[in-house]
Amino acid sequence: MTVRTFTAPVALLTVFAALLATMYLGYASNTEKNLHDFPIALVNQDLGDTIDGTPTNIGAQITDALVAGIPADKVDLRVVGIASARAQLENGQVYGAIVIPSDFTKRLAILGAASVIPGDIERPVITVQSNPRIGPYTAGIMSRIADRALAQVQQTVGKNLADRVHATVGPEGSAQISGAARLAIADPIRIVDVPFRPMPDGAGQGLVAFFYTLILLLAGFTGAMIIHTLIDSVLGFTPTEYGPWFVHPPATGTSRLRTLLIKWAVIGAAAPILSAVFLGTAKLLGIPVTSPLLLWLYGTLAIIAVGFTALSVLATFGTAGLMINLVLFIVLGLPSSAATVPLEAVPTYIAALARFEPMHQIYLAVRAILLFDGRAEAGLAQGIWMTMIGLAVGATLGVAATFAYDHRGLHRTTDAPTSPNATRTPALAS
Structure with a gap:
């Protein structure tokens, strides 16, 4: 026992914590x-009207006020037409x-006239549409942004409308305006908050896409750990313990590259089975899956x-690969996945990880399949291509590292040194 026996694990755990x-x-x-950069569409369909002999478009004025009032560094406010807004919501x-x-504008003018002329009063409407299929936390952020922005609009429009009504009827007429009319003038706009394409039953408010992503990633991640341990045990590179029993067969001498290829073959054979199990379980639990074949194929990939x-990673770095895999797939993956809190609401150093983190790419594809009808523009295309790129990078790393180790004669062996001057061959796991 040495001091390093205690300090090294504690130091590693401290950094990890x-x-x-x-x-x-x-x-x-x-x-x-x-x-x-929180993306929101702003649509002004107002045709305007003539008020007091002057062509007026209150919708355009509100649009300009929202563009000027909403912080550009926090919100990406996109002034678009209704067709473009719907397409971007769908994707x-x-x-x-x-x-x-x-x-x-026409309804606002009628509201002003109805305050002094008997008749029904119907306030003009502004609709706030959230997109709940993006994620469960996103709709709440959208509502808060809209509430703050439109509260100022409500106050400004109400004041302008009240001034115009009082100027029209004069001081004596102002006294005749009813209390109900005064309230309507002060709060002239009815804000309607509705979801765009409400979440289907069984979707868990969108969390089902996140958890389906998580089980796919864990199947690959933990599957690799299990396969790595079992194959190394069968080939005699590592011992196996069954309670108090210890088994360590002689090493077969299989090359690092061939060992890696065997492990790849096992995970490749297991992947379609695991994907089918996940899909079948989802169907049994009543989770809506409109494209089962596509979900099975992508899950396998x-x-x-x-x-x-x-x-x-295990073949390249040996035991250290366990920690590298944990950090790469889990520690960095969960916060940057955008599965609960959108990337636009997390620190930029976390959002930057989403450019390459595997969990985010898998989540985009799974969410597109489960909640956006498998649309390529909704993240499916990016998810597939980034997953294939990740596969290519991982395969290239494994082949290059194991081939280099084999070529240099760094064979896996448990033979003891034959003399005091002899050196032990490095035994990086593969």
Whole structure:
């Protein structure tokens, strides 16, 4: 026993704990402060009207006020037409939309006239559409942004409408305006908050896409760990313990590259079976799956990509590969997945990880298949291509590392040194 026996594990665990705290606590600690580039569509369909002999378009004025008032560094406000807004909502490219209808100015003018002339009063409407299929936390952020922005609009429009009504009827007429009319003038706009394409039954408010992503990634990640241990045991490279019993057959002398290929073959054979188990379980639990074949095929690809890469990391770095895989697939993956809190509401250093993190790519594809009708624009195309790129990178790493080790004669052996001057051959696991 040496001091290093105790200090090395403690130091490693301390660094690991610091990384966990930085990623997970920073991930959800202050979404309002971290908000950036949150995409929202703004649609002005208002045709305008003639008020007091002057052509007026209140919708255009509100649009300009929202563009000027909503912080550009926090919200990506896109002024678009209704068709473009719907397309971006359907593809998950915007997280909500604020829609001003075509009769907005006309209804506001009628509201002002009805306050002094007996008749029904109907307030003009602005619709706030959230996009719940993006994620369960996104709709709440969208509502808060819209509430704050439209509260100022409500106050400004109400004041302008009240001034115009009082100027029209004069001081004596103002006294005749009823209390109900005064309330309607002060709060002239009816804000309607509705979801765009509500979540289907059985979708768990969108969390089902996240958990399906998680089981695919864990199947590849933990599957690689299990296969790595069992194959190395069968080939005699590592001992196996069954309770108090210890088994260590003689090493077969299989090359590192061939050992890796055997492990890849096992995860490749298991992947379609595991994907089918996940799909069948989802159907039995009543989870809506509109494209089962596509989900099965992509699930198989994702498990193979994660499994191949995890096995390659183990073959390259040996025991240290266990920690590398844990950090790569889990510690960095969960906060940057965008499965609960959107990337636009997390610190930028976490959002940057989503460019390459496997969990985010898998989540985009799974969410597109389960909640966005398998649309390529909704993340399926990016998820597939990035998964294939990850598979290629992982396979290249594994082949290059194991071939190099074999070529240099760094064979896996448990033979003891034959003399005091002899050196032990490095025994990196594969």
